[in-house]
Amino acid sequence: METIIKTQTVTMSIDGQQVTVPKGTTVLEAAKTLGIDIPTLCHLKELAPDGSCRMCVVEVEGGRKGGLNTACTAHCQEGMVVHTGSPRVNDSRRFILDLLLSNHKLECFSCGKNGDCKLQDYCMEYGIDDTTFTEGKRMPCHQEDTSNPFFTYDPEKCIMCRKCSRVCQLRQGRDVISIAKRGFDTKMTPSYEASFDQSLCESCGNCVSVCPTGALVAKERKTHRAWETKKIPTTCPHCGTGCQMNLVVKGNKLVGVEPINGAANKNLLCVKGKFACYKFVGSGDRLTEPLIKRNGVFEPATWDEALTLVADKFKQIKANDGPDALAGFSCSRSINEDNYVFQKMVRAAFGTNNVDNCARVCHSASVHGLAHTLGSGAMTNPIADITTDVDVILLVGSNPEEAHPVIGAQIRQAMQRGTKVIVVDPRKIDLVKNSELHLQIQAGTNVAFANGMMHVILKEGLADRKFIEEKTEGFEALEQLVAEYTPEKVAEICHIEADDLIKAARLYATAEKAPIIYCLGVTEHSTGTEGVMSMSNMAMLVGKIGKPGCGVNPLRGQNNVQGACDMGCMPFDFPGYQKVANPEVIEKFEKAWNVKLNRTVGMTSTQVLPEASEGKVKGLYIFGEDPIVTDPDTNHVRHALESLEFLVVQELFMTETAAYADVVLPGISYAEKDGTFTNTERRVQRVRKAVEPKGSARQDFEIFCEVMTRLGYPCHYDSAKEIMEEIAAVTPTFGGITYERLEETGGLQWPCRTLDDPGTPIMHVGNFTRGKGLFMAIPYKKARELPDEQYPYLMSTGRMLYHYNTRAMTGRTEGINQIAGRSYIEINSVDAGRLGIQEGDKVKVRSRRGTIETYAAVGNRVFPQEVFMTFHFPDGNVNELTNAVFDDIAIIPEYKVCAVDIVPIK
Incomplete structure (x- = not known):
């Protein structure tokens, strides 16, 4: 007989309205469900109530303390009767505001938060113009700290709500700012009353975002007032975390950023998201018109001149040397829709599968490795799932505090709650300070480390034999291989202690919830794909895949590197990882695109450049990438670009790579377009246009369509939304993703196959995407280049x-x-x-x-x-x-x- 668990509820009254809520709900939360706004200055919904500001007092009939209780801490009781605006409540709030103003610098006209200050709002609402407490000591003057390059701190405007301290300590995990001194001298300050630039402050700006007054305020706020601006919700253009934020717009200029409550970031941002997401959009050195290189010098050109030259040159190369003498590198920072149209241009108009993106130089090992062993080359679990309620985190070759800072902050939060973190990294990254264990392995020895972990797990009987037998294949070969990798042997290879390896294996294997999180420290090796497969080997060995708080989780580097791969910007995959080598896939896209397609698997970017050096690839179209800076062996890259017959670069700025181009086309930024990004957890989220493009710059996908049309393949889209409709039609894993659903849900995680499919937060639940998980027996191989006497x-x-x-x-x-x-x-x-x-x-x-x-x-x-x-x-x-x-x-x-x-x- 099935047991039905019912949530206990209570029914009570607020301002004459009856409401039924789950037991444990606060009066503040219950009031919100009725649309009743109770004022608060210290409340942070992500943290436990503080109750320090006293602005949220309500009157409870028959209650203690004279019937006045703070709504953020008072829990709803059966039959409770609450009044949120009685005379006693209003008098209490006026008194609190009067006290706050008694030690507050009143310079609202010149304050950057004028019009966006909670204290100002409440004083106006309750009729408080000035304090009645005119006698007594006041906060010492002229203590403003302007040392941080992004924000100022003025303790004379602080109301001691402690929001800054709590968000820094409990959400950002840094504990930079706290209370010092007593009485009227009490103030919030970094440790030892140092200035912010001398503290451990990371300039994330989360304290600025939650400050209800002008005590902590972004320096940019002096350029605008809240009523002059509008806010456009969008997705951060930096790392793959996918933080949600508002772009603050004045006229046609971006003037600030605010965090919003996205699934990945929950109202947090890092320094790049808060302060570096908008300056570059309006930078004075943006490219604003097409440029053609004539006699070694770039000269402005019309769009018609530039695109005619591009089409003519590419037609000539295609006619003389064949379509595979052309190639295109797509942009992992641009939207899914641009990337989809770009790879379509290369395949349908250029006639080649030589298309790639920067995943090649960072996470292609994840795509290949996990697709081979699990059936899908992507993160298996959501960010919140692997940082909120887990026992152990096995962090391998990843420094999330710096590469994915908001995820790093969430790992810090997990450590505060008792999660044990095992750091496997050649460096003492900051997380090591509070970790359970640091295995400081030598770079390039990940496979040996993983084999050693599995040796211990098998030797001590910690493997999940039932999971292995029912859901995997290839185990016998793996078991035989790792038998050789004793802790002592692995310790010698990796330069670690054997006992630490044993301890790590026990911690990971015995934990109920233990995700593997890894990044480029696993992938960027000559054995990168084997390293990724080793991560999935470990997880399958202990049955930690397809379950909450577990899985194998690569943190994708750039904001849309996941999406660029999803969209088919790879030489061997059409959109949705449908294989170029599969004739049925080719036929499907030929029918959908109404064109004959090349059946030869293309070259990667790291193969295209050597072929260019040898004169075999003659024409290259680079969209938003800078391989001279990002690719290894820069001299080799320079030679390759110089060897090309014709190079097109579509960019925001005159990059080092763009300087080698024959034609430079001005692209547009994320803030100037509509579309979607796909973050590291496979979540497709909206990007929204906030400002108009500069100069004569055009939508990127429109440029690709124009090039296609001039090459003899007519193509046109009216909007990014129309492109997503085509993506959904040809990509089964995106079949249920529409702009309407993204607006409604805030984001969907693929696979999302139908319009009633809620998406897939956790992959491989029940069964692996490939049917059975595949163990790969992988021997350790040394890195290709190791120190010697000349290079020690x-x-x-x-x-x-x-x-x-x-x-x-x-x-x-x-x-x-x-x-x-x-x-x-x-x-x-x-x-x-x-x-x-x-x-x-x-x-x-x-x-x-x-x-x-x-x-x-x-x-x-x-x-x-x-x-x-x-x-x-x-x-x-x-x-x-x-x-x-x-x-x-x-x-x-x-x-x-x-x-x-x-x-x-x-």
């Missing part, structure tokens, strides 16, 4: 918090450059001492491929004889040094391992 240091690369990719966006935000304005190399203090290098010294770094100059960051984040660099900076571009050898399966470069030498510059 092992270098790895990665991201930093303040910059994004090539800095094309973040580099145009002054405050970001003030905090992080130059390249650096992390070097262990032992090596630095031996070389005579001190913090900040300039050094020369060289590899077999090139030489750069950068600045030393001395410490213990890396082991001796290992170093680390980010790839964001034009000074000291690390990709002059990195190795272009690639993964044989996913064709992904080995960014994470190369050998270098370091010499101090005296």
Whole structure:
């Protein structure tokens, strides 16, 4: 007999209206269901009630404390009668406001929050013009802190609601700001009353977003007032987290950003989302008209001139050398709709499958590896599911605090709640401080580490044999292989302690909920796909796939790298990972697009460039990518671009790659278009136009359609919405996704096959997408290039918090450059001492491929004889040094391992 569990409810009255709510509901929450707005200054709906501001007092008939209770802390009781606007309540609120004004700087006219200040709103509502408490000590004057490049703090405008402190400590996980002193001298301040620029503040701006007054206010607020602006909800254009936010628009200019309650971010943003999402859109160096290179110099051209030249040159190359002499690189930062039309242009008009996107150099190993073992090459579980209620997180080759900061903040929150985090990383990333265990493995040894974990799990009887028997195949070969990978052998390979490996294996295997989260530290290797398969091996071995709080979860790097892959911007896949090698798929798209298609699998970007160097690829169309900065072995990339017969670049700015083009076409930013992004958890979310494009710039998909038409394949779309309708028609996993449903739900996770399909938060529930999960027996192989006498240091690369990719966006935000304005190399203090290098010294770094100059960051984040660099900076571009050898399966470069030498510059 099925047991039906009923939620206990209570029925009570608020302002004469009866309401029934679940037991445990607060009066504040119950009032909201009735549309009754109770004022509050300290409430944060994501956190437990604080009850400190006292503005939300209500009168409860027969209640204690004279019948006045704070609505945010009072729980609804059966038969309770509440009055939210009685004379006693209003008098109490007026008294609170009077007290607040007694120690508040009244300069509303010049305050940046004028018109958007809760204290101001409530004072107007309750008729409070000034304080009646005219005597007594006041907050000391002239304490304003302007040291942070993005916001100011004025304690004279603070009302001690503690929202800033609570959001910083409990949501951002930094605990930068707290209460100091007593009485009228009490104020919120960073530790030791230091200035913000001397604190651990990450400039996320979440304290600014929740401040109800002008105490914490963005410096940009001086340029506008709330009533002059409109707010356009959209999706952040930076990492793959997919944070939801409002763009604040004054006239036709972006002037700010506010977080909103998206599924992935829940009202949080990072420094890039809060302060670096809008400056670049209005930057004065935006490309605004087509440019044609004549005699080595770019000259403005009309659209007709530029597109005629593009079409004529591509027609000529196609006629002389065949369609496979053409190729296109698509943009993982642009919308799904643009990417879909771009790959359609390459396939239907160019006549080739030589189309790719930057996933090639970051996460193609995830697409290949997980598709092969599980049946779908994407994150298995939602962000909230793997950070909210989990026992253990196995974090491998990922630094989410810097690469995916809002996910990093959610992992910090999980650690505060008791989640044990196992960090597997060659560096001491910040999460190590509060982690349960840090396995500081040598870069390039992920496969050995995973095999060692599985050896321990099997030896100690911790494998889920029932899951293995019923839902997987290939286990016998795996079991035989990992028998060789004893903890002692793996410890020697990975440079870790055998006991730590054993402890990690026990923690992960015995936890009820334990997701694997990984990133580029797993994928960007010559064995990247094998590393990804090793992650799925571990999860299947303990039955942690297809369940809440578990799974294998790659964090995608760029904002729409997932979507660009979903849309078919890969040489072997049509949209929805439908295989080019499958004749039925070709026939399907030939019918849908009404054109004969090339049946040959195309080349990846890392194959196209060498072919260009040899003169076999002659025409290349690059949309929104900058391979001179992002691809390994920069000299090799330069030679490839110089060898092309014709290069088209469609971009926002004159990038290093665009400088090599024959034609440059002005693209438009995310804020100037409608469409969708797909975030790391497969969630398709809306992007909405906030401002008009600059100059004569046109919608990107319209440009592709015009090129197609001029090449003899007529194509036209009236809107991005129309493109999504075509995507849904030809892509089964997107079959139920429409703009109407996205507006209604806020986002849908594919697979979403029909209009009544709610989407798929957790993949592989019940059965794997491929039927049975496939174990892959993978032996460890060394990285292709290891240190020697000539190049004695092992270098790895990665991201930093303040910059994004090539800095094309973040580099145009002054405050970001003030905090992080130059390249650096992390070097262990032992090596630095031996070389005579001190913090900040300039050094020369060289590899077999090139030489750069950068600045030393001395410490213990890396082991001796290992170093680390980010790839964001034009000074000291690390990709002059990195190795272009690639993964044989996913064709992904080995960014994470190369050998270098370091010499101090005296």
